[in-house]
Amino acid sequence: MDKKRIPVQEGLFIEADPGTGKSYLIGNKCKKCGLTAFPKTPVCPRCQIQDTMEETKFEGKGTLDSYSIVQAALPGFQQPSIQAYINLDNGPKMWSLVTGCEPTEGSLKLGMKMEMVIDKIRDDEEGNELISYQFKPAGK
């Protein structure tokens, strides 16, 4: 039986077909004040009035805000992991797992350029791949 790739949550990202176009994160933006959000928030937290948010896509480029190498994991997840905050270009700060480099203090530098990648984060109970956005050092 073929393993399926299943998004860990719907509505967060669009995965590009292999070889064509780009993957995107789906967030939203306040028409009034310009605040951006990922994941989408129904109300602008700065304006706090209804109906100012509209959907927007983020390309998934950003910089490393902070990170931690974690020697513990929830069931099914890799240990150690790198957990980080990314400052998204033209977007908000967001939490993400980091992939594409060794989980050692030397492999990351605060402020370095990062790029989003859609990849497996763990297998589910039926052996399917649960996929989500992650970030890796840009160009790697």
Add this chain to the structure above:
Amino acid sequence: MDKKRIPVQEGLFIEADPGTGKSYLIGNKCKKCGLTAFPKTPVCPRCQIQDTMEETKFEGKGTLDSYSIVQAALPGFQQPSIQAYINLDNGPKMWSLVTGCEPTEGSLKLGMKMEMVIDKIRDDEEGNELISYQFKPAGK
């Protein structure tokens, strides 16, 4: 593999060895006012002060207070079932499943004598028998 008989909850009853003695319900009684309880209550609900309750055993004789034939069941339980309140001799009113008679309106009469029996109420996920107190028409 042998099926085990497992009490659905510990501390509610003592099952007699086959052929010897009797089974009992384990309740308690207020040293101050005589109120009886099943299952055990840590505080006498009439006196509402600490440390008046002491353990007591009920023989499991009683009368039928009220009953209902239920054409629905929780997963694993028999449908229909007879669910009843029993007035326990020298004890409180208590809820119980009724066994040992057809689940039809004609087979029970309010006020009739009932007696306690320890028997299977359902199988668990591993195929063991979950046992509990139940009541049946006396002498049947």
Add this chain to the structure above:
Amino acid sequence: MRDVSIIGVGMTRFGKFEDRDMKDLGREAVWTALNDAGVGIKDIQVAYVANAVGQQLTELKGTIGQHVLTSAGIFGIPVINVENACTGGSTSLRGAYLEVASGNADVALAVGVEKLFCGDSAKSAQTMAAGTIYAKFGFMFVALYALQLKKWMAASGATKLHFAKVAAKNKYNGSLNPYAQFQKAMTVEQILESRVVAEPLTQFMCSTMADGAAAAIVCSSDIAKKISQKYPIQIAACELVSGTYNIPGEEHEEITTRAALKAYEKAGIGPEDVQVVEVHDAMSPAELRMYEELHLCKPGEAGMMIDEGHTTLTGRIPVNPSGGLAAKGHPISATGLAQVYEVVTQMRGEAGKRQVTNNPKVGLVENAGGWTMDDNAACAVTILKK
């Protein structure tokens, strides 16, 4: 303590909404209530949010109020998550009421939200049943209702026909309510001929599962007079009690009666003054018992109340104009605030096709739930006046 009024109410339709989560449902109810009151997100100073089984059936495993409210744009303020089985909605209202009555806040929000359909109906059913610790012995609530009703029928003279008449009245009311889960009228015969669940209860006398949310915004009556867009409805009393031990052979005062007597006393309003009522009829016949237990009629008169039509939309004292739990649906913690929504809407004269015709000045909400010690775990009675 200050007088407190309801200045805004909101609710979602109740039903099975497979693609809506609690944040989505809660937000709709909260925003509707805010718009109804004409106040903004930033005006809310404290919020109480009721939920019963979200931890078991949804992906929200805690601080559900904060998750729901931030999705509605409300954050930073004190948020108190409450649970009281089916009485959660009223418990939430009571909290908001006390905040304002005490002067601790000027404007407070009460929300009830519940999501019972989780894509696995066996899991939902198991969760509903597990509300009592006797579930593992095979105990079912419907049997308990049946046992009690059989005894009560003997005492009151009410019959199965009366039960069906109450159910039919409520199905009719529900057919006129755009927020009801089941908007279909039924005849007395259809109800009597539906499947027997536990004699004397048939299928169409019983409430079913639903998703939904409801909300109310309260503020001090003085402020309400200044800011309310609509006629403010005063909370004359909101009294909560828990169950008592039922000692065999001794008088046991019904939990509903205990809550109601406290509420009547607090409000300075008697049952004879009440003109519109929502009661907690998880099984339709419970409504008949409530007529007596709330002292809306004398003992033994419940059957007469329905025979003579006193509790229909056009009657002397309409009961469950919303359709009640069996027609409107019963999303546990949302129910109490949906009852408040209904009575407020009726008292404002905004209930459309199901509008009662007696121009009620005083309304009452009864909301009970849970099971401990052979009694309901909680019961709240709220009295509203204008």
Add this chain to the structure above:
Amino acid sequence: MRDVSIIGVGMTRFGKFEDRDMKDLGREAVWTALNDAGVGIKDIQVAYVANAVGQQLTELKGTIGQHVLTSAGIFGIPVINVENACTGGSTSLRGAYLEVASGNADVALAVGVEKLFCGDSAKSAQTMAAGTIYAKFGFMFVALYALQLKKWMAASGATKLHFAKVAAKNKYNGSLNPYAQFQKAMTVEQILESRVVAEPLTQFMCSTMADGAAAAIVCSSDIAKKISQKYPIQIAACELVSGTYNIPGEEHEEITTRAALKAYEKAGIGPEDVQVVEVHDAMSPAELRMYEELHLCKPGEAGMMIDEGHTTLTGRIPVNPSGGLAAKGHPISATGLAQVYEVVTQMRGEAGKRQVTNNPKVGLVENAGGWTMDDNAACAVTILKK
């Protein structure tokens, strides 16, 4: 609003109690508090009961307060079940406080009870992690703490050695506390050399799972003077807030600071007056941050506070004399009331071997928890005085 005082406190030891359920734990805490106050079961007029994950890990699936309280002989009264993640205990106290302050009740009970060990440690761990909706992405709280601490270290000048010193102070305090889960002192070296969980956090800096319960009885200060067996401790403030949106590039006021400033203002008491403190140190280094966020010292002075011993049992302002969460254990909803237990006990001079030596007249409890919008879901700061 009336002045409100705590007249009785009680708690169980915290730890792994495989053969005790929530009813058993709750009853012990409630009875101990009743006996401490010298009031009877029937004197309690309203109760708030906090629990976080009982629905997921125990057989009690709702109205947990009623189940726990009836087992302690308390029933019939209004029972409000509250949840606020790790802030549940303080939320419960706040409710009891408001009941009495408003005059709605004269004597009120606040309980927090939690059962985390369920015979399946994987299930318990999963449940703890699932408190955030990001768990399914692999998000771990310990990583969050580590991320924040790394930034904070850069800003404040605090070092990993400071973190270990705080942890060692608290392990020592815990070694003197008969109610603590871990009653074993540890050296700074042992803590630094324990397994790294997420740099800069090591194993012995982190709190673990525990079962336990705690309770407090409050009444109006006037009545307290008449009936209290012991010196009543007044609740000068009990302020709850929820998290705020953290907008990148904009100032984000810490949730603890927001709660503390509200509490200081309400109490008319400044941080310079505080003489004994319990803070919510789910990871020991969080205590250092609290020194600054609660304004117990100036920004950048946290390291100095621990270096100079100001917060030890014999210091100028003892912090976490109980041992804090990492030594005492952290049964989610019981924690806030156990913190109150500790501060009341210290202010009465009844803390035995761990008694602080500055004869405190003013105490403070900080209790935070949950996670929404990149901030804690809730935080409460309570100020006590005698």
